[in-house]
Amino acid sequence: MIGPLWPLARLALHALDAETAHRATLAALERMPLMRPPACDPRLATEAFGMLFPNPVGLAAGFDKDAKAPDALLSLGFGFVEIGSVTPKPQPGNPRPRLFRLGEDKAVVNRMGFNNDGAAAALARLERRRGRPGIVGVNVGANKDAADRAADYAQGVETFAEVASFFTINVSSPNTPGLRDLQARAALDDLVARALDARNAAVARGARRRPVLLKIAPDLDLHGLDDVVEVAFGRGLDGLIVSNTTLDRPATLRSSAAKEAGGLSGAPLFRRATWMLAETFQRVEGRIPLVGVGGIASGADAVAKIRAGATLIELYSALVFEGPALIGRILADLNEAIAAEGAGSLAPLVGRDAAAVAAAGPEA
Secondary structure (H helix, E strand, C coil): CCHHHHHHHHHHHHCCCHHHHHHHHHHHHHHCCCCCCCCCCHHHCEEECCEEECCCEEECCCCCCCCCCHHHHHCCCCCEEEEEEECCCCECCCCCCCEEEEHHHCEEEECCCCCECCHHHHHHHHHHCCCCCCCEEEEECCCCCCCCHHHHHHHHHHHCCCCCCCEEEECCCCCCCCHHHHHCHHHHHHHHHHHHHHHHHHHHCCCCCCCEEEEECCCCCHHHHHHHHHHHHHHCCCEEEECCCECCCCCCCCCHHHHCCCEEEEHHHHHHHHHHHHHHHHHHCCCCCEEEECCCCCHHHHHHHHHHCCCEEEECHHHHHHCCHHHHHHHHHHHHHHHHHCCCCCHHHCCCCHHHHHHHCCCC
């Protein structure tokens, strides 16, 4: 579906409802012969969380919830892939329809509800790829009916301790009732402590130390963001992912599907998510790396995220409209940004515009 084939593939996929198209795409990737990822310009190599990423462009969680095709996705040019969200027990998620394209807005609304095959199925697939190159993180979540949701996160970390390159604690999805309440300081502190205890127990048993990141919502107020950063520092989290989908509906949206309940992602999220990223960058003061997510649909967007404070970036929704060739275009534009800077890497650009982006506000 790369290059000249994408317009035809897009036509066929967009003739289907969004979730059926997504499943068809994932099934095609599962059947793809394994290929070596394209070589990256060494200037794009990025160090974060004690790991070396071949390039800073990752696939966000949500596309491959069950680890069905991480190697095929890496072969498209991603520097890393994040699978999940994975919950301890399988769950069907919310009733369909639950995934909607907003074509006029280059956006997506989803209310999937952590639908996935459960930890055992994802673990079996990741075990089968053990020893292959490539950074594959695991995004862990809690079952909707869990009596102790923090225990579900700790269990996720314990389950995947031997096969995950890194972990993401997802407490920011808007589609599981009450989940975002776990971002409140006391609840978050307890949850993070238990997840890190599970990681450290695995290390004590001989597992490699895996970085643990926290993914936050773009709808936090700045007081809530202060609490998140204090917990991150106090508990020793390795990084933050900024941000998940938004419940906000900008007045500029034109698509009729904008009225659907769920989290909004794609181009309309870019401004708010990038503002939240810049605010977070100012608070962490370089002590932990940030992953910038939300609305990236071009190389210029990727550069803007980095200049707002991201060491790494992730995307997903733009692939629905632009196809996988977008990855190569973004990497080329990142190389151009490095050349324009006269630098040997992206590091000098990280956070360059954070103060200005934060001062401009979320609606600029």
